[in-house]
Amino acid sequence: MPAHDLRSTRLVGIVETQTRDFDVVVWGATGFVGRLTAQHILEHYGTSFPWALGGRSETKLSAVRDALTAETGVDASGLPLIVGDAADATFMRGLAERTRVACTTVGPYALYGSELVAACAATGTHYCDLTGEVFWMGRMIDAHQDQAQASGARMVHACGFDCIPADLGVFFVQQAMKARHGVPGKRVKLRVAGFKGGASGGTAASAINMLEEQSRDPEVRRRNEDPYAINPRGRRNGPDDPDSFRIAWDADFGQWTGPFIMANVDTRVVRRSNALLANAYGPDFRYEEAMLMGRGPFGFVKALGLATALRVGMAAMTVGPVRRAAASRMPAPGEGPSRRVREAGYWDVRLLAEHPSDSSETLRARLTGDRDPGYGSTAKMLAESAICLARDSLTSSGGIHTPASAMGEALLDRLQQNAGVTVQIEGP
Ligand SMILES: NC(=O)c1ccc[n+]([C@@H]2O[C@H](COP(=O)([O-])OP(=O)(O)OC[C@H]3O[C@@H](n4cnc5c(N)ncnc54)[C@H](OP(=O)(O)O)[C@@H]3O)[C@@H](O)[C@H]2O)c1
Incomplete structure (x- = not known):
């Protein structure tokens, strides 16, 4: 699959004014769906924009990076690795400050996800995840909606098959x-x-x-x-x-x-x-x-x-x-x-x-x-959500969103072009 040059796609949104090292960090790249998400980005976009793999084990991340190169035929050896623990609030804040979008598959989110949400809301970092944990989404909305609105962070739960x-x-x-x-x-x-x-x-x-x-x-x-x-x-x-x-x-x-x-x-x-x-x-x-x-x-x-x-x-x-x-x-x-x-x-x-x-x-x-x-399609939907948040010209304001309220049509287009999704009106 050819690598697409993201610089030719639509312009970035509110975070553009800030200097970040990466457009996207795939946080949890050593996990089952995290690795598939990274694979989709590598296959479709190569290393035409700055992105990185994150997780808690450098050894595992390095092995995933090698395997991604072997599986896709695209050289991933230049992808930076970001290593730390999801429970370390200082580390998560540092990660959020370095990227336009944190794309996380580190779950269960109720156990390992809250520090990253807090860090993104505080630093104006766009965010997407795969949670289906309603009570945890509720907690995050109650705790961080106001701050995300103020910082301009577009934060989107449930960017997989659910929902x-x-x-x-x-x-x-x-x-x-x-x-x-x-x-x-x-x-x-x-x-x-x-x-x-x-x-x-x-x-x-x-x-x-x-x-x-x-x-x-x-x-x-x-x-x-x-x-x-x-x-x-x-x-x-x-x-x-x-x-x-x-x-x-x-x-x-x-x-x-x-x-x-x-x-x-x-x-x-x-x-x-x-x-x-x-x-x-x-x-x-x-x-x-x-x-x-x-x-x-x-x-x-x-x-x-x-x-x-x-x-x-x-x-x-x-x-x-x-x-x-x-x-x-x-x-x-x-x-x-x-x-x-x-x-x-x-x-x-x-x-x-x-x-x-x-x-x-x-x-x-x-x-x-x-x-x-749950995985093949979910990974593509999550990866395209991250790219959409990083690169597309979205009109939504900051806050804890849904896929439709944050990305709507832009994401629908991307999913049909790049993620094997078909969408059509049926009948007369
Ligand atoms: N919405 C949907 O449709 C959908 C579909 C699929 C999955 N999901 C959700 O996505 C999540 C991931 O699923 P999965 O199957 O990929 O899980 P997984 O294979 O267990 O991967 C979990 C990832 O989290 C990392 N991790 C765990 N604790 C950590 C910590 N303290 N600090 C840093 N990283 C940590 C793991 O690192 P190590 O590799 O080092 O252990 C691994 O990279 C789950 O919550 C699942 O419910 C949702």
Whole structure:
């Protein structure tokens, strides 16, 4: 793959006036998805702009740098290595001061992510991550939103499979609704038509840590269950209900539906987008997600099986010994799906926006990704988010954002050009 010269892409935003050594630091480059993220940047952009690899072990970082050269055929030997610990506030501040964008895959974020968020908010450093930890996003928003607004740092959680397809999918279909009908949809449904992939140790560790925190602190559970948990202060209410594990017949899609496991993250991010975009989707906007499970008795049984498995699984995981036994059987940190599994993977989501007054004027959209959702595709989405924050001419102000509110169209363009994502309106 040829290296692209980033200097020819759109201009940088608010941090441009400051002198930084790097446009992007991939923090956590020794981890499973961090390494894939670095690989995407190297394959697509080479070393045409200053960027660096970061982590806690120089030996591991150096080995990753050598492996990246071997895997991509692009010489990575000049990439600087930044070595330190995520818990060291002074080190994290120094890292933030040296880069336009901190792109982090060091998770579980609730355990290892807070110092970097604080440092970026304080230093006006743009930031993107892969967290799906709603309670932690809420903590970061409460603690750092004001400072990020003041410093001009555009800080974006959830730049992977959760929650870019949902967040940018809704952004896209609502823009199309407005262009076609002059109004946003009053309600948007996202339906997952399919996906194929595997799980990594980091994802397993994040899920287990979230359950541990929930079991220790009822406030964490309350926040995770609140449908408006990460909306701005004073705007944490609206027409949507808490998530349910129910199954339903969806006449719009002609299929039975079951619960989608990421819905409790995606829906929060989409609702925050609406709030940050000045209610661009409407003050009473409603949003929900589900999995398409097929038609007839077979679809019904599949939907019921999924809902039952999730309900039983979630209940079992609230029991400490069960949780710990499950954790011991999950992939270890650093492990994840093979290249073959990643390349054979895909994701496919459908959206339907309902017109506020004319039920015949619905609009449908489809988004797909060409790799497994959690790693192959996620790494490309995260890498392009970092490049977008570093290089594109964005109009959003500083603050703790969502992908749609920070980057919107610019990121949609990048994902379609460079990340194997397709986005289209379906039907007439
Ligand atoms: N949003 C999504 O769709 C999505 C998809 C995939 C993953 N994720 C999330 O992304 C995160 C990473 O996943 P992963 O599978 O890549 O995890 P991983 O392989 O375990 O990688 C974790 C990284 O964090 C580093 N690290 C851990 N503690 C550190 C510390 N104290 N200081 C500095 N670095 C430290 C590790 O360094 P060492 O190599 O030295 O141990 C490694 O580079 C997880 O939180 C996961 O849930 C989200």
